Amino acid sequence: MTDAVLMVPTHADLAEAVLRESGQDVNLCYQCGKCAAGCPVSYAMDYSPFQLIHATRLGLDDLVLNSKTIWLCASCETCTTRCPQDVDIAGVMDTVKTIVLRRRVKPTVPRVAAFYQAALGSIRLHGRLFELGMIVGLKRRTRELFKDTGLGMRMLRKGKLKLFPSFSGARTARKIFDRVRKLENQRARGASGEGDRK
Amino acid sequence: MTTTYAYYPGCSLHSTAAEYDMSFRAVCDVLEVDLREVKGWICCGTSPAHSTSRLLSHALPMKNLSLAEQMGLTEVTAPCAACFARLRTSLYEAKRDPELHRQLQAVVDGPIPELVSVIHPLEILGALGPEIAEATTHDLSELAVVCYYGCLLTRPPKVMQFDECETPSSMDRLLGFLGIRTLDWSCKTDCCGGALAMTETDIMLKLTHDILEEARGVGADAIAVACPLCQANLDARQAEVEERYETRYGLPVLYFTQLMGLAFGISPKRLGLHKHLVGVDAVLESVAPVTEPARGAAYG
Numbered sequence: 284m285t286d287a288v289l290m291v292p293t294h295a296d297l298a299e300a301v302l303r304e305s306g307q308d309v310n311l312c313y314q315c316g317k318c319a320a321g322c323p324v325s326y327a328m329d330y331s332p333f334q335l336i337h338a339t340r341l342g343l344d345d346l347v348l349n350s351k352t353i354w355l356c357a358s359c360e361t362c363t364t365r366c367p368q369d370v371d372i373a374g375v376m377d378t379v380k381t382i383v384l385r386r387r388v389k390p391t392v393p394r395v396a397a398f399y400q401a402a403l404g405s406i407r408l409h410g411r412l413f414e415l416g417m418i419v420g421l422k423r424r425t426r427e428l429f430k431d432t433g434l435g436m437r438m439l440r441k442g443k444l445k446l447f448p449s450f451s452g453a454r455t456a457r458k459i460f461d462r463v464r465k466l467e468n469q470r471a472r473g474a475s476g477e478g479d480r481k
Numbered sequence: 482m483t484t485t486y487a488y489y490p491g492c493s494l495h496s497t498a499a500e501y502d503m504s505f506r507a508v509c510d511v512l513e514v515d516l517r518e519v520k521g522w523i524c525c526g527t528s529p530a531h532s533t534s535r536l537l538s539h540a541l542p543m544k545n546l547s548l549a550e551q552m553g554l555t556e557v558t559a560p561c562a563a564c565f566a567r568l569r570t571s572l573y574e575a576k577r578d579p580e581l582h583r584q585l586q587a588v589v590d591g592p593i594p595e596l597v598s599v600i601h602p603l604e605i606l607g608a609l610g611p612e613i614a615e616a617t618t619h620d621l622s623e624l625a626v627v628c629y630y631g632c633l634l635t636r637p638p639k640v641m642q643f644d645e646c647e648t649p650s651s652m653d654r655l656l657g658f659l660g661i662r663t664l665d666w667s668c669k670t671d672c673c674g675g676a677l678a679m680t681e682t683d684i685m686l687k688l689t690h691d692i693l694e695e696a697r698g699v700g701a702d703a704i705a706v707a708c709p710l711c712q713a714n715l716d717a718r719q720a721e722v723e724e725r726y727e728t729r730y731g732l733p734v735l736y737f738t739q740l741m742g743l744a745f746g747i748s749p750k751r752l753g754l755h756k757h758l759v760g761v762d763a764v765l766e767s768v769a770p771v772t773e774p775a776r777g778a779a780y781g
């Protein structure tokens with residue numbers, strides 16, 4: 284960490300955006316550390332969940348937006364379940380990721396962001412997740428062509444991966460995706476005065 | 482009396498977890514639980530949706546619940562723990578947040594369902610103790626099983642309202658009806674890293690390793706699960722874990738519905754037991770037809 288990062292700003296922009304978008308008030312956190320103690324992934328994170336919540340409170344927005352923590356979170360909900368102050372920490376992680384993508388900050392764990400995009404692309408196109416197509420899309424994005432190939436072959440042989448997508452529901456899904464995007468763009472434009480770039 | 486449920490299989494039960502779908506349908510047949518697949522269902526969005534757009538993450542589940550309501554059904558069952566969690570969460574959030582409710586109306590065709598509830602197969606089948614005892618024709622009491630509930634069935638409890646969140650027992654009780662011995666262990670609701678399986682494989686392997694270690698440590702012959710992501714990590718990735726940690730488990734990982742099916746005398750093929758990557762022979766060998774007196778003892 285550099286000194287510049289540790290300069291505490293007077294205003295917590297991101298904390299306000301999180302409150303607005305998810306209803307979660309990080310200022311309720313009293314730093315008991317319970318969320319970090321139960322987190323199965325904290326050993327691999329750059330900031331443990333309670334550090335991340337605290338940094339958000341302090342307005343260290345760049346640190347939070349560029350943390351690996353948000354992408355490594357496995358969404359297991361242990362922290363949210365155990366927080367004595369009823370902070371939905373897993374929900375905060377989700378909201379921060381959403382803001383990172385919307386502000387076009389470069390994700391610090393690009394592979395995870397690429398997975399989200401590949402999966403959502405497949406769902407939008409087919410209505411249901413087409414695993415094989417999604418895996419190909421992910422490989423294209425991450426250029427990790429041979430990751431998990433052996434496992435994929437074994438699952439294909441066991442008839443656990445479909446060779447062809449189903450298209451039932453494709454139209455329904457596309458409509459929803461497009462309407463959501465439109466509404467979100469409208470809101471982002473409305474909120475751009477409050478610090479969110481579109 | 483037959484009860485009819487709208488059945489939301491979700492993507493996994495149509496592909497990587499086909500055996501969960503097959504075995505759930507098979508045991509429902511025996512127990513006269515009527516399942517009607519939601520017409521035109523779409524993916525619930527799972528973690529890629531809730532990590533990137535709050536509105537999308539609730540719009541996709543809500544659309545499915547609305548499709549179920551259009552079939553005239555008010556109880557929707559979703560065996561996949563991840564789908565189940567997303568469906569229940571969306572109902573909870575739409576009730577709690579009027580602004581979200583308003584936005585959902587704008588993006589989901591048709592009215593937002595008000596009367597629909599979401600119910601897990603463990604809740605449906607767990608209420609059928611006497612019927613299950615009646616249908617049990619095969620003895621599985623040789624087996625010692627650990628029940629693995631994973632993250633999403635019980636957490637967060639405020640939303641999920643499912644069992645006791647840190648030490649659930651509904652699956653243990655259900656398998657108990659079949660005469661299966663379930664063991665206490667400390668990993669019931671630990672995380673297997675399912676959301677990271679495709680991306681942060683090292684983390685997933687570590688978490689899955691910890692679970693397999695504990696299962697073996699308490700002397701389990703098999704692991705029972707209710708989630709396709711958990712099953713994929715524990716079964717399909719077990720060889721990878723063994724290689725990474727230079728050990729050998731050979732632990733079969735079965736859906737609780739497959740164990741029920743075996744106790745009901747349904748053929749392994751119909752239960753999709755040939756689809757597992759870790760061999761299930763040890764489990765099959767311990768299944769024996771029940772003698773009459775032992776039958777009553779299974780329940781009660």
Ligand code: SF4
Binds near residue numbers: 318
């Ligand atoms: S558990 Fe809650 S109160 Fe405790 S440190 Fe974490 S966020 Fe703060």
Ligand code: SF4
Binds near residue numbers: 321332356360
């Ligand atoms: S939800 Fe994320 S941050 Fe919370 S305990 Fe699980 S992995 Fe850790």
